[in-house]
Amino acid sequence: MTQEFATDVLICGAGAAGLTLALELARRNISFRLIEKMDSPFPGSRGKGIQPRTQEIFEDLGILDRIVAAGGLYPPQREYQDDGGHTVTDVMEHHDPTPAEPYRIPLMVPQFLTESVMRERLVALGHRPEFGYELTGFEQNESGVTARIACKSGEEVIRVRYLIGADGGRSFVRHRLDVGFPGKTLGVRAIVADVMLTGLERDVWHRFSEGSMQRQMALCPLAGTEMFQLQAPIPLEGDVDLTAEGLTAMVAERTGRDDVLIQSVSWASAYTMNARLADRYRVGRVFLVGDAAHIHPPTGGQGLNTSVQDAYNLGWKLAAVANGAPEVLLDSYEAERRPIAASMLGLATRLLDAAKQGEMRRGREVHQLDIGYPESALAMEAPERSHGLLAGDRAPDAPLRGASGQPTRLFELFKGTHWTLLGHEVERGAVLPRPGLHIHTSGLRGDIVDEGGHLRDSYALAPGDWLLVRPDGYIGAIVASGETAALEAYLRNVGMGIQSR
Ligand SMILES: Cc1cc2nc3c(=O)[nH]c(=O)nc-3n(C[C@H](O)[C@H](O)[C@H](O)COP(=O)(O)OP(=O)(O)OC[C@H]3O[C@@H](n4cnc5c(N)ncnc54)[C@H](O)[C@@H]3O)c2cc1C
Numbered sequence: 001m002t003q004e005f006a007t008d009v010l011i012c013g014a015g016a017a018g019l020t021l022a023l024e025l026a027r028r029n030i031s032f033r034l035i036e037k038m039d040s041p042f043p044g045s046r047g048k049g050i051q052p053r054t055q056e057i058f059e060d061l062g063i064l065d066r067i068v069a070a071g072g073l074y075p076p077q078r079e080y081q082d083d084g085g086h087t088v089t090d091v092m093e094h095h096d097p098t099p100a101e102p103y104r105i106p107l108m109v110p111q112f113l114t115e116s117v118m119r120e121r122l123v124a125l126g127h128r129p130e131f132g133y134e135l136t137g138f139e140q141n142e143s144g145v146t147a148r149i150a151c152k153s154g155e156e157v158i159r160v161r162y163l164i165g166a167d168g169g170r171s172f173v174r175h176r177l178d179v180g181f182p183g184k185t186l187g188v189r190a191i192v193a194d195v196m197l198t199g200l201e202r203d204v205w206h207r208f209s210e211g212s213m214q215r216q217m218a219l220c221p222l223a224g225t226e227m228f229q230l231q232a233p234i235p236l237e238g239d240v241d242l243t244a245e246g247l248t249a250m251v252a253e254r255t256g257r258d259d260v261l262i263q264s265v266s267w268a269s270a271y272t273m274n275a276r277l278a279d280r281y282r283v284g285r286v287f288l289v290g291d292a293a294h295i296h297p298p299t300g301g302q303g304l305n306t307s308v309q310d311a312y313n314l315g316w317k318l319a320a321v322a323n324g325a326p327e328v329l330l331d332s333y334e335a336e337r338r339p340i341a342a343s344m345l346g347l348a349t350r351l352l353d354a355a356k357q358g359e360m361r362r363g364r365e366v367h368q369l370d371i372g373y374p375e376s377a378l379a380m381e382a383p384e385r386s387h388g389l390l391a392g393d394r395a396p397d398a399p400l401r402g403a404s405g406q407p408t409r410l411f412e413l414f415k416g417t418h419w420t421l422l423g424h425e426v427e428r429g430a431v432l433p434r435p436g437l438h439i440h441t442s443g444l445r446g447d448i449v450d451e452g453g454h455l456r457d458s459y460a461l462a463p464g465d466w467l468l469v470r471p472d473g474y475i476g477a478i479v480a481s482g483e484t485a486a487l488e489a490y491l492r493n494v495g496m497g498i499q500s501r
Contacts, residue, residue, distance in 0.1 A: 024315025049301025325495025
């Protein structure tokens, strides 16, 4: 008996994670609904650091230039000392782009602007979030999920193949699944507020009383806006006055300056920092992504980035399974992403401890460029490699030339929803073409020319090697010329077998 599904996927929550997943499904023509219980978009700046790896993902999603145009770079920080002097230092280490890593500096983009660019792209793809729609219950069986959604006009019940809980740290979906969320409360409570103010220049990130958890106060000019983001630790208990008057008084008390006046507050929140990780990311046909699966302290700007990357990992797999790939592919989502969040929690907590001492400088450890999935069931080498890039690693960029003479880049070849197979000095016909696979070869009669030797240097491919890159830009397989049968088996397992279409 065939089952009636209203749509393939229901995404609960239209924050950064839900929007990324929606973009991934939309560009693959998978049917979905994206529901959001709030009546209008989230207005806060909170997750404002866009790390280099996320910039690469935004390039693939076709929104990077808009994101860069909407925000800017982090300004240097000016640290005020008790004796009235100050020091100016860079918060972010500055590194020039390389052929393999085109983006190496975190961007500052207020979260509401990032999400607005994502929504605009989603509309261009023919979809939009449904605001004012709240998931209020669900049940699942082997074949699907029945979800209850409340909206102003009443309640609707829909049947979907998969439900995604992209519903933030207090996740209704996670609670309903009874998935544990162990971890700890970090003993730090803080405020974050987006404010208009007078009395401070916009060319530096102003930091007062670093090293004192009682008196710390940071005021960062928010790129792409006229506002500042105010951050300050506060006592664990008690009310805080988040009005313009209340915050002006707090600034005066902590900085000793009465010339800094908060004119208005567009969004403010007092929150307790936690580091928690969901026991499971998948229960049957229901998945958790983003803050629903892990919450971090904001130090190091990892939360939003990890959330986007969860969704980017899950999106292509959901689409592949909806199109007939083996269901087991979906197990790799938790296997790949949960260990990443576990180490991110450690990193953000260490950076929080450093921040308590006033140390704010950030380097490569927050860029997320070294994230990979070498332990994944989706990482295959035949034969096993002992040097250079390994299966599971992020596939680096490289400038190239097409055989026609036009400049291009590996990331241009990867861009889109397909897998990419690169053969180095191979016989092109050794792997048959199939839908969803783009094949390029270098060497004699190759369609790409590794003019600067960057591909060779980054990937260390031997003549006859085939390199398979996943839709999310990680290396799936590296096989030598005599091992194309292993490559065929791999492609079958991810839904690209020749007979499967
Ligand atoms: C106070 C604060 C400060 C932060 N500062 C930083 C920072 O400096 N840097 C950084 O990188 N990250 C920061 N973060 C984290 C970052 O904002 C999050 O990691 C990011 O928003 C996660 O995105 P998400 O889509 O997973 O969840 P969210 O952005 O929380 O989105 C979840 C959405 O689901 C909706 N929802 C919930 N329940 C339902 C339901 N039943 N039905 C329908 N919709 C529902 C919610 O309304 C919400 O819009 C901060 C977080 C907080 C709370």
